[in-house]
Amino acid sequence: MTETGLTTTSLTLGYRERVVIRELSIAVPDQRVTSILGPNGCGKSTFLKALARLIAPASGQVRLSGDDIGKIDTRALARRLSILPQSPKAPDGITVSNLVRRGRTPWRGLLAPWSEEDARICRQALEQVGLSELAERPIDELSGGQRQRAWIALVLAQNTPYLLLDEPTTWLDLTHQLEVLSLLQERNRAHGTTVVAVLHDLNLAVRFSDHLILFGAAGLVAQGAPEEVITPDNLQAAFGLKALVMADPLTGRPMVVPH
Amino acid sequence: MSGVGSGKRIAGGWMLLGGLLVAAVLVSLTVGQIMITPAELLRGLMTGSGPGSLTLRVLRGPSTLTAIGAGAVLGASGTIFQILLRNPLAAPDVMGFMSGAGCAVVAGVAFGLLIPLPILAAIGGLVAAVLVAGLAFHRGSRQSPLTLILVGIGIGFFASAVSSFLVIRMPPQEAADAQRWLTGSLTARNWGHVLQVFGLGALLFVVLALQVRAMALLELGDELAAGLGARVERARYGLICTGVLLAAVGVAVAGPVPFVAMMAGPLGMRIAGVKHPASRLTAAAVAGATITVLAEVISRSAIPGLQLPVGVMTGIMGAPYLLWLLWKEVEAGEV
Numbered sequence: 001m002t003e004t005g006l007t008t009t010s011l012t013l014g015y016r017e018r019v020v021i022r023e024l025s026i027a028v029p030d031q032r033v034t035s036i037l038g039p040n041g042c043g044k045s046t047f048l049k050a051l052a053r054l055i056a057p058a059s060g061q062v063r064l065s066g067d068d069i070g071k072i073d074t075r076a077l078a079r080r081l082s083i084l085p086q087s088p089k090a091p092d093g094i095t096v097s098n099l100v101r102r103g104r105t106p107w108r109g110l111l112a113p114w115s116e117e118d119a120r121i122c123r124q125a126l127e128q129v130g131l132s133e134l135a136e137r138p139i140d141e142l143s144g145g146q147r148q149r150a151w152i153a154l155v156l157a158q159n160t161p162y163l164l165l166d167e168p169t170t171w172l173d174l175t176h177q178l179e180v181l182s183l184l185q186e187r188n189r190a191h192g193t194t195v196v197a198v199l200h201d202l203n204l205a206v207r208f209s210d211h212l213i214l215f216g217a218a219g220l221v222a223q224g225a226p227e228e229v230i231t232p233d234n235l236q237a238a239f240g241l242k243a244l245v246m247a248d249p250l251t252g253r254p255m256v257v258p259h
Numbered sequence: 260m261s262g263v264g265s266g267k268r269i270a271g272g273w274m275l276l277g278g279l280l281v282a283a284v285l286v287s288l289t290v291g292q293i294m295i296t297p298a299e300l301l302r303g304l305m306t307g308s309g310p311g312s313l314t315l316r317v318l319r320g321p322s323t324l325t326a327i328g329a330g331a332v333l334g335a336s337g338t339i340f341q342i343l344l345r346n347p348l349a350a351p352d353v354m355g356f357m358s359g360a361g362c363a364v365v366a367g368v369a370f371g372l373l374i375p376l377p378i379l380a381a382i383g384g385l386v387a388a389v390l391v392a393g394l395a396f397h398r399g400s401r402q403s404p405l406t407l408i409l410v411g412i413g414i415g416f417f418a419s420a421v422s423s424f425l426v427i428r429m430p431p432q433e434a435a436d437a438q439r440w441l442t443g444s445l446t447a448r449n450w451g452h453v454l455q456v457f458g459l460g461a462l463l464f465v466v467l468a469l470q471v472r473a474m475a476l477l478e479l480g481d482e483l484a485a486g487l488g489a490r491v492e493r494a495r496y497g498l499i500c501t502g503v504l505l506a507a508v509g510v511a512v513a514g515p516v517p518f519v520a521m522m523a524g525p526l527g528m529r530i531a532g533v534k535h536p537a538s539r540l541t542a543a544a545v546a547g548a549t550i551t552v553l554a555e556v557i558s559r560s561a562i563p564g565l566q567l568p569v570g571v572m573t574g575i576m577g578a579p580y581l582l583w584l585l586w587k588e589v590e591a592g593e594v
Contacts (some may be wrong), residue, residue, distance in 0.1 A: 030524075049482070052486055054485055054486070074485070074488050074489070074490055075488040077488070078486065078487055078488030079491040080486075081486075082487075083348075083482070083484055083486040084483070084486075085480065085483055085484075085486070088480055088482075088483055089479075089480060089481060090479070091342075091345075091478040091479070091534065092534070093534045094535070095534070096535045098535060100477075101269060102475055102476060102479065102487065103477070103487065105472055105476055105487050105488060106487055108472075110469065154483075155486075158486075158487065165468035214546050
């Protein structure tokens with residue numbers, strides 16, 4: 001078996017009266033940026049958590065390169081796949097570098113000292129998010145955008161081929177949203193990291209994603225390239241939204257203009 | 260630049276913290292009904308005879324060392340719960356684990372059980388912890404830290420009441436000793452106590468050192484911790500066990516001394532200026548030792564001719580701090 005990538009087979013999430021995802025079989029394209037979209041309460045966050053094994057499926061499987069992720073050793077999984085949950089909370093007063101260092105935990109032996117390799121990867125992660133200068137500052141002194149970039153540096157230091165993020169742009173202003181998303185895109189282009197993010201903003205998702213997964217209240221609506229997914233019919237089905245879809249004058253990709 | 264600056268500041272903080280402990284120990288060994296000069300202590304240490312030697316070997320040495328050991332294990336224990344529950348009120352003394360341990364020891368004495376005190380204390384502490392978790396449990400929802408703390412305070416009162424009941428039924432002399440011990444007492448400690456608290460304490464510190472990385476992940480929240488490879492539930496229960504056992508080791512040699520476990524963490528953290536769990540635990544152990552040694556020397560020399568139990572002193576020191584914390588929680592709308 002040479003099955004690759006992050007896939008689900010007949011995945012059902014939730015319990016009896018509250019099933020949020022039913023019998024979903026889907027493949028996340030490898031080494032691409034994928035966004036998960038949908039209205040509130042459609043289960044997109046739940047789906048992302050299931051991909052990272054934070055939630056056990058009611059039935060079905062999530063597979064990583066063919067292995068059932070429920071059966072992978074916790075630390076081994078943490079070396080292959082990282083997840084940044086929504087609005088994480090930092091312990092009081094810890095510095096950016098102290099936070100980022102913890103991203104190396106799955107790679108360190110129980111008694112192994114901090115290695116030059118660990119230090120290099122942390123430095124790199126801080127550089128990529130542009131926080132090298134602020135490494136010794138306490139997280140609580142940073143702005144919202146800087147703070148979010150510090151959290152991203154933590155998962156970058158984890159150095160996994162799969163990177164999952166739950167609403168990484170929530171609470172950020174537009175400039176910082178762009179900044180965070182282009183950062184993820186750069187990581188994808190430079191390292192071939194498969195990025196999967198739950199996003200709110202349709203136009204930003206289109207702008208930065210190679211692949212979209214669109215959920216509605218009744219489950220999956222569409223998946224595929226942005227051009228195939230973002231259509232007036234799909235938007236109506238997922239959000240109950242009447243909207244025009246036009247070509248973005250800057251990129252030529254679809255752009256949503258609500259009525 | 261700021262990195263170097265904060266590094267220096269932290270080194271200074273550790274020196275201050277260590278210096279305070281050394282100073283407290285010196286005061287504890289020299290001050291009392293009979294004053295002994297440091298020179299006499301040194302002479303006693305070198306020659307093994309004279310008043311200095313008697314002080315070190317019999318009169319004050321064992322009590323001071325037991326105070327160091329008990330304070331260190333209590334300080335570390337408090338910090339474990341403060342980090343796990345993200346609340347400065349969370350500590351084994353506030354949450355009833357130490358009262359539970361004390362209650363088990365008194366019960367053991369009252370019923371003439373031939374079980375070593377540390378084991379009795381450990382059983383009592385663990386039973387209290389299980390009761391707190393069980394009573395605060397609600398199906399389907401995670402209990403808030405404050406619920407756990409309040410339930411713990413209740414369990415603590417209950418355990419203290421049971422202890423008092425058992426003490427009242429004891430013969431007068433035994434009852435007086437037990438009452439004194441229940442307040443938290445370091446009088447007449449011997450080298451057996453020193454060995455016990457340092458031996459068991461060292462063992463638990465090794466276990467804790469192996470758990471500290473998982474703790475640093477738990478601090479980031481359960482989901483991120485799991486994503487970073489921690490077995491969240493297992494790590495949490497392991498840390499709770501270590502925390503309860505550390506507190507039990509302290510109780511076994513010094514009784515349920517109040518407030519040391521609660522105060523040591525925040526104090527050590529402030530003085531040393533550290534944030535990482537490993538550093539916070541170390542700082543709390545040093546601060547706990549300092550507080551206990553100081554409380555011990557004050558309690559035996561404050562009123563000439565009267566030996567107060569050390570718990571009276573830590574109570575006087577800790578109560579205002581507890582009130583201040585509670586007031587802050589009320590201000591923040593948590594209570």
